[in-house]
Structures are given as structure tokens and as C-alpha cells.
Amino acid sequence: MSFHIVLVEPEIPANTGNIARTCAATGTPLHLVRPLGFRTDDKTLKRAGLDYWHSVDVNYYDSFGELRAALADRRFFFATTKAQRLYTEFRYEDGDVFVFGKETKGLPPELIEANRETCIRMPMTDAVRSLNLSNSAAIVLFEGLRQNGFLGLT
Numbered sequence: 001m002s003f004h005i006v007l008v009e010p011e012i013p014a015n016t017g018n019i020a021r022t023c024a025a026t027g028t029p030l031h032l033v034r035p036l037g038f039r040t041d042d043k044t045l046k047r048a049g050l051d052y053w054h055s056v057d058v059n060y061y062d063s064f065g066e067l068r069a070a071l072a073d074r075r076f077f078f079a080t081t082k083a084q085r086l087y088t089e090f091r092y093e094d095g096d097v098f099v100f101g102k103e104t105k106g107l108p109p110e111l112i113e114a115n116r117e118t119c120i121r122m123p124m125t126d127a128v129r130s131l132n133l134s135n136s137a138a139i140v141l142f143e144g145l146r147q148n149g150f151l152g153l154t
Contacts, residue, residue, distance in 0.1 A: 002027050003098060004096070005022075005029070005031065007133075009035055011036075011037030011102050011103045012103050013038040022137065022138050025052075030057065074096060077118050079119075082106075083121035085121070087122055087139070088143060
């Protein structure tokens with residue numbers, strides 16, 4: 001078992017590639033919800049993931065509803081700057097799902113509203129709107145891994 005990373009309509013191939021590399025390093029499945037802002041054979045995407053793509057369990061979905069149905073037995077946490085609670089305020093369990101939105105707009109407002117109780121944010125100054133998507137995914141994923149003794153990672 002492991003955590004899951006979900007990217008809803010990611011736009012920048014380098015971010016997705018970096019997240020894929022993090023997923024490869026941690027044995028974390030990566031779930032991509034279409035539409036994607038790039039082609040999956042994009043050179044920048046491949047370069048950012050280096051030669052680790054064969055080690056990533058990548059799953060594609062045509063809608064968030066399709067993804068939710070596929071992972072129906074899991075707990076979902078939604079990363080957004082609009083959350084009231086910090087990502088460190090939750091106790092994560094093996095199998096939890098961390099959901100991130102597109103780089104330019106974040107998660108759709110309806111997802112945030114419907115899941116307000118499990119929305120999480122990272123603390124930051126007012127100098128920036130948000131952290132980089134790949135950094136945010138790594139921060140939250142490694143907090144979940146830390147809380148669970150790194151789930152067999154060495």
C-alpha cells in the first residue's frame with residue numbers, strides 16, 4: 001500500500017515530470033485527470049522525469065468523478081491556498097490520496113467547497129500566490145510518509 005498523488009488538469013510538463021520522479025522514488029502511484037496541458041510524449045515531461053518513468057504507476061482519468069470512483073475506499077485531501085487548516089494538522093494513513101490542481105488556477109471551486117473539511121494548505125508569506133506544484137506535492141507526500149515511518153523506504 002502507499003499514498004496516491006492526483007494532479008487535476010496539470011498544465012506544465014516539467015512539474016508533472018518532477019512529481020513523477022518523486023513518485024518513482026517513493027513507490028507512489030500518480031493519477032492524472034484530463035485534460036492535460038501537454039502531450040504525454042512531451043520531451044520536457046520525459047526530461048523532468050529522467051529515466052524513471054518505467055518505475056511510476058501512472059493512471060489516467062477523463063474526469064475527477066471517474067478517479068473518485070476508482071479510489072472510492074480512500075480518504076482524499078485537497079491542497080489549496082484557500083484551505084483553513086495546515087497540511088500538518090492531519091494524521092495521514094497509508095492509502096490516503098493527495099489532490100493538487102492546475103498550476104494557473106488550482107483546484108476547481110466546486111471540489112474545494114464539496115471537500116472543505118479535508119482541504120489542506122502550506123503556510124507561506126503573502127509575497128507569493130502559491131508554491132510550485134511539484135514542491136507542494138513533495139512536501140505533503142513526505143509529511144504523510146514521515147508520519148507513517150516512511151513505509152519501508154530506506
